[in-house]
Amino acid sequence: MPSRKNERSSFLFIVISAAVLTVAFSIPFLLRSDLGLEHDTFFHLSRIEGLAQALKHHDFFPALYPFKNNGYGYASPLFYCDVLLYLPAFLYLHGLSLVRSYKLTVILMTFFAEVTMLKGTLRISKKRSSAFLGAAAYLFANYHITDVYVRSALGEVAALIFLPLLVESLYRVLEEKDRYASYPLCFALTGLLLSHNLSFLLGCVLSLLIVLSYLPSLRKEQFRQLFSAVFFAFLITAFFSFPLIEQLLSQPFIVGYYAGSDLSGSSMPLWKFFANKTVFGLGDHSLAPEEAMLVNVGCFLTFFPLTCLFLKKKERNGFIFRLFLFGIVFLLLPGDWIPWQKLGIFAVLQFPWRLEMLALVLLSYVTAYTAGRLFAKKEMATFILIVLLALEGAYHLYPCTQRSFTLKEEDTYEDIISGKIIDPYYAAFYKRVELAGGDYLPLQSPDFRDRGTAIRDNWGNELSIPYERDYRTLTFTLDGESGRTLILPLTYYKGYRVTYDNGSAKVPMEITPVDGMVAFYAAGDGLYTVRFASTPLRILSLFISLFSLLIGTVFFLQRKKR
Numbered sequence: 001m002p003s004r005k006n007e008r009s010s011f012l013f014i015v016i017s018a019a020v021l022t023v024a025f026s027i028p029f030l031l032r033s034d035l036g037l038e039h040d041t042f043f044h045l046s047r048i049e050g051l052a053q054a055l056k057h058h059d060f061f062p063a064l065y066p067f068k069n070n071g072y073g074y075a076s077p078l079f080y081c082d083v084l085l086y087l088p089a090f091l092y093l094h095g096l097s098l099v100r101s102y103k104l105t106v107i108l109m110t111f112f113a114e115v116t117m118l119k120g121t122l123r124i125s126k127k128r129s130s131a132f133l134g135a136a137a138y139l140f141a142n143y144h145i146t147d148v149y150v151r152s153a154l155g156e157v158a159a160l161i162f163l164p165l166l167v168e169s170l171y172r173v174l175e176e177k178d179r180y181a182s183y184p185l186c187f188a189l190t191g192l193l194l195s196h197n198l199s200f201l202l203g204c205v206l207s208l209l210i211v212l213s214y215l216p217s218l219r220k221e222q223f224r225q226l227f228s229a230v231f232f233a234f235l236i237t238a239f240f241s242f243p244l245i246e247q248l249l250s251q252p253f254i255v256g257y258y259a260g261s262d263l264s265g266s267s268m269p270l271w272k273f274f275a276n277k278t279v280f281g282l283g284d285h286s287l288a289p290e291e292a293m294l295v296n297v298g299c300f301l302t303f304f305p306l307t308c309l310f311l312k313k314k315e316r317n318g319f320i321f322r323l324f325l326f327g328i329v330f331l332l333l334p335g336d337w338i339p340w341q342k343l344g345i346f347a348v349l350q351f352p353w354r355l356e357m358l359a360l361v362l363l364s365y366v367t368a369y370t371a372g373r374l375f376a377k378k379e380m381a382t383f384i385l386i387v388l389l390a391l392e393g394a395y396h397l398y399p400c401t402q403r404s405f406t407l408k409e410e411d412t413y414e415d416i417i418s419g420k421i422i423d424p425y426y427a428a429f430y431k432r433v434e435l436a437g438g439d440y441l442p443l444q445s446p447d448f449r450d451r452g453t454a455i456r457d458n459w460g461n462e463l464s465i466p467y468e469r470d471y472r473t474l475t476f477t478l479d480g481e482s483g484r485t486l487i488l489p490l491t492y493y494k495g496y497r498v499t500y501d502n503g504s505a506k507v508p509m510e511i512t513p514v515d516g517m518v519a520f521y522a523a524g525d526g527l528y529t530v531r532f533a534s535t536p537l538r539i540l541s542l543f544i545s546l547f548s549l550l551i552g553t554v555f556f557l558q559r560k561k562r
Contacts, residue, residue, distance in 0.1 A: 010122060017132055018114035021139050024390065026107050028149060028400035035099040036403035038280070041152040042416060043436035045098055048105075049413045050074075051082050051089035057471040061542070063243070064493060064532060066471060068434045071453055072517075073532075075493045078247050079255075079440045081194045081240045084109075084158050099409045106148060106157060113160040114139060117361075120168030121368035124320065129382040130375070134368025136386050137301055138164070140393030141364075142276070142294040143356050149400040150280055150293045155196030156357060159203075162191035163361045166203050167323070173225050174214045175319045182225040182232075183556055189233035194240060198354065206326070206358055213322050235548035242541040243534075250494040251513065255439035260344035266351040267336040272296060278399045283353055285336060294396075295353040297331065297360045300389060305366040307374060315373045320366055327362030330355045425449055442492060442516030451489075458485040458514065474530040482522040488530060490518040495535050501527040 023030070035041065050065035062082075064075035076082075082089075087108075088101040096104075117138045122131035138144065144160065147153045166188035172181035189207075192200040211218070211226060234241075248256070265285050273296050281291040296302070308316075308324050334352040349355070375381040407421065416433050417424050424433045429447040432438070438445075454462040455476070463486070467476035474488065490496065498509040498520050509520045509528075518530065534542075 013128055014115055014118045014122065017118055017135065018111050021114050021136060022107060022111040024393070025110055025139050025148075025397070026103075028397055029103045029107065031401055032406075033099070033409045034406035035102060035409075036149065036400065037405050037407055037421070038150055038152040040154065040436055041102070041407070042433040044152060044154040045102055045407075045413070045416065046434040047076060047080070047082055048085055048088050048092055048101055049098065050076070051085050052093040053471070055086075055089060055093055059471070061534075063495060063534060063538065066532070069431045069491065070448055070451075071469075072448060072489060072491045073493075074435055074440065074491065075247070076435075076440055078243055078493065080155065080197070083194045083240075097409050098413055099407055099411070105154070109154075109157050109161060110139070110148070113157075113164070116161055116164040116168070117364060120164045120171070121365060123168055124171060124317070124365060125368045125372035127368075127372035127376070129379055129386075130368045130372030133371050133382050133386055133389075134364045136389045136393075137298075137304075137367050138360065138364035140298075140389050140396070141301055141360050142278075142296050142298040142396065143360050145278065145393070145396050145400075146294050147357075149397070150278070156199055158195035159192055159199030160357070160361075162188045162195060163199070163203060163206075163357070164364075166192065166207065167361060167365060169229075170207060170210050171319050173222055174210070174218075175317075177219075177222065179221070179225070180559065182229040183552075185226070185229035186233045186236070186552070189230065190236050193233070193237045197244075198348065198350070199357070201348065202354070202358055206362075209326055210322060232548060232552050236545050236552065238541040238548070239538075239545035240541075242544075243538040246535060246537050247494055251492070251516075252443040253439065254437070254441050254443055254445075257443060258347050258350065261347045263340040263343060263347060263349065263352050264336065266353060267338065267340045268295065268334045268353055269336050272353075273302065273331075273335070274299065278396045280399070280403070283351055295334075295351075295356055297356055297363060298392070300385075300392070301360065301363045301367065302331065304385075305363045305370065308366055308370040311370065311373050317369060320369045323362040324366045327359050327366060330362065331359035442513070445491065445516040453489040455489065456487040458487065458519075460487070472531055475527065477527050478522055478525045480525060482524050485512075485514070485519055485521050487514050488518040490530065492516055492518045493532070495532050495538070497531050497533050499529050499531075500524065501529070 046068065050068060051062065053065065053067060054062035062077050064073050064077065066073045068074035088105045092098055092101040114135050117135045118131055121134040122128060125131050147156050165184060169181050169185035169188050172178040173185065189203065192203045266283050267285050269285065271289065272292065275289055275292065275294055275296065276299060279290065279293050281287060281293045283293055283295050305324055305327065308320065333355050340352055371382055411421065415421055417431065422433065424431050426432050428438060429449060430438045430441060430445065431448065435441065452462060455465045455467065456462055465476055465481060467474055474490065492513040496511055496518050498511060500507045500509055500523065502524055503526060511518060511520050513519055522528065
């Protein structure tokens with residue numbers, strides 16, 4: 001019974017602390033009814049609106065959003081998982097404003113990120129005040145503030161929920177030898193992939209490094225736990241990862257264009273490691289301090305973890321020391337002293353400073369553990385550090401309350417795409433407000449700015465062929481206009497089907513994409529129907545994921561009962 005009381009008490013501490021910290025962090029959202037429009041805000045608003053439209057049309061597992069990019073369609077769900085956006089999409093569909101739906105999403109993600117960090121730091125440090133300090137350092141770090149209020153990096157914000165859980169789960173497997181730790185580890189890996197692809201890759205690298213550091217002492221049972229967690233995460237996420245790979249192999253995409261590119265342009269000169277003022281700028285290497293956004297972890301997480309080196313021998317922890325070493329490495333790797341111009345093989349990172357995210361997580365754990373040992377009998381010292389962190393956080397958050405380029409609560413999605421707020425293309429050949437970097441467009445895509453929505457022939461000439469279109473299908477009838485290749489106003493993704501009804505049978509047509517558009521040879525007159533359907537692999541992957549999730553749940557409940 002006492003243990004259950006302690007568990008209940010710890011649970012309340014985690015929830016209340018996470019709520020308090022989240023409210024403090026969310027002040028810029030709570031004080032104003034509008035929403036600052038930052039780097040990727042439009043894109044994530046577009047994802048929420050696109051998913052809401054899918055739900056409205058009873059498409060509960062969308063592969064693409066057909067109305068995006070002037071109706072040419074965009075398959076972002078196949079490349080950037082939208083699982084965590086179902087709640088805001090549902091609320092938006094039922095009347096909540098787009099601004100509030102987005103804010104609620106970020107606030108909830110922030111809360112759960114604090115829950116996982118508090119849970120992990122409390123488990124390792126065994127001290128509530130130091131766990132709170134580590135969670136506060138995690139939340140008010142410059143990188144975290146920039147992710148939310150400057151970059152609007154919703155994928156990374158979601159990933160920051162699961163990275164602390166990943167570290168805690170590895171601790172349970174490798175140090176505590178907890179036989180139930182494979183379940184949270186599986187959950188962490190699953191959540192990472194369904195949040196943000198690049199963060200998942202970084203999480204895998206981090207996990208591999210930590211596990212390899214334990215390799216000489218790794219037992220058979222620990223290896224089995226690690227393997228089962230990874231294997232089940234692989235199966236549970238098959239519904240997303242398999243179709244993603246299938247699409248990437250089907251044709252070249254813009255995202256693949258960056259392979260082998262020079263990363264030195266977004267490396268960090270020395271001064272960027274110590275910059276300490278929130279700037280609504282970019283992360284380019286050449287920018288002056290007044291133009292460059294903060295992508296460091298902040299002075300506190302840069303220096304305080306170094307105090308772990310002064311802990312007495314009996315107070316040292318092998319796991320924490322590993323986190324410290326890896327954290328320092330990831331902290332320093334984005335520096336321009338690394339020859340990033342020669343490391344094009346790592347271009348998938350996009351920006352070297354993205355590695356600061358791993359440093360943020362690891363050094364927050366080190367901070368919590370070290371503070372718990374250094375200030376074991378000096379609670380006031382921990383309290384003072386928390387207050388100082390809160391004050392510094394307020395200093396960094398204040399500029400976020402002063403933004404003038406915003407989306408008003410009464411503004412609609414149509415205002416965004418119509419140009420009322422900003423040019424919806426702004427120097428892109430596609431609708432940037434909906435597609436952001438357009439990473440998931442076919443590489444040979446045309447200029448969408450002045451391209452109409454007419455059906456074209458193989459030479460690009462517009463044809464006067466009327467068609468009807470709804471959410472799922474595009475239909476038209478040919479009468480004397482067949483015998484040539486037709487290019488439809490649809491961006492091609494593997495899964496499109498064209499059928500020809502000649503009056504006696506429906507005949508499937510072979511699609512041969514032209515300039516990234518759906519195209520086919522129209523053999524005869526009659527009714528043509530064009531529809532995007534899940535590929536056999538996507539359907540099979542969904543069943544694999546559902547079955548694996550069911551089996552994993554049954555195993556978990558049985559072990560918990562025993």
